[in-house]
Amino acid sequence: MNELFPIYVKLDQIQTLLVGAGAVGLEKLEAMIKNSPKAKIKVVAEHSIPAFDDFIKKHSHIEFIKRTFKSKDIYGIDLIILASNNDFLNQQIRRLASEQHILLNVADTPALCDFYLGSVVQKGNLKIGISTNGKSPTIAKRLKELLNEVLPEELDDTLELMQELRNSLKGDFQHKVKVLNEHTKELLSHSGYDRAD
Ligand SMILES: C[C@@]1(CC(=O)O)C2=NC(=C\c3[nH]c(c(CCC(=O)O)c3CC(=O)O)Cc3[nH]c(c(CC(=O)O)c3CCC(=O)O)/C=C3\N/C(=C\2)[C@@H](CCC(=O)O)[C@]3(C)CC(=O)O)/[C@H]1CCC(=O)O
């Protein structure tokens, strides 16, 4: 059974700690900034690869502390992403995170994770997170590529128009739901977009 509950997090409203500045740390940092350019992120790592330093130079609001992790690094932190090559450190941060009730992701280590990262499909305002319950991240990545290809770019215009309609609707909640459902009944069928061509 798949018991994961998906959520979409406002990274600009919380404080995230990333530990590790190698290839995996960079991958996680890029993913966070791509989705949430104003994300509040503090990075702690003993060493960094040149590509990581280059990325930091281009994103001056990211705080980068180049030294060994200390327990006090988790003060004021809401979410931790761990991309270290150090099992002892992983276990130590797992314990600290549990004690302080901070949610933790340890890259590629499902047993230590409170949550998994997903593959992300984005078409403007539409964002689809994909998880395979940890079974195959490669399939998640392939599905992302497939959806990116097949979902029409016009979808974002549709979302904007729907918001306008939604804001213009008067009446009670049930009435709004009825009107919005009527307007969208055939919209996402293939023929709906074909007709617009
Ligand atoms: C989606 C994505 C998001 C991201 O990481 O940002 C993600 N992994 C991605 C790619 C990827 N990861 C790995 C490969 C190599 C091929 C392979 O092994 O399949 C590739 C493919 C590639 O890079 O091409 C290695 C790997 N990953 C995990 C393990 C351990 C294990 O399974 O036990 C190992 C073996 C390590 C080893 O052998 O040492 C575990 C996890 N990886 C997850 C997420 C979580 C489950 C997501 C889900 O529910 O599906 C979970 C559980 C925890 C987590 O890390 O959050 C991202 C796609 C980004 C994109 O869209 O492009």
Ligand SMILES: NC(=O)c1ccc[n+]([C@@H]2O[C@H](COP(=O)([O-])OP(=O)(O)OC[C@H]3O[C@@H](n4cnc5c(N)ncnc54)[C@H](O)[C@@H]3O)[C@@H](O)[C@H]2O)c1
């Ligand atoms: N690179 C890959 O493609 C890949 C693929 C699958 C799994 N992994 C695994 O993911 C992990 C990270 O990979 P990587 O290539 O980014 O490793 P890396 O060695 O390049 O980076 C590890 C980072 O952790 C930091 N670190 C380690 N101990 C620390 C401490 N006590 N305090 C502060 N920082 C500390 C290092 O300074 C470095 O920045 C490894 O466990 C690796 O086996 C990597």
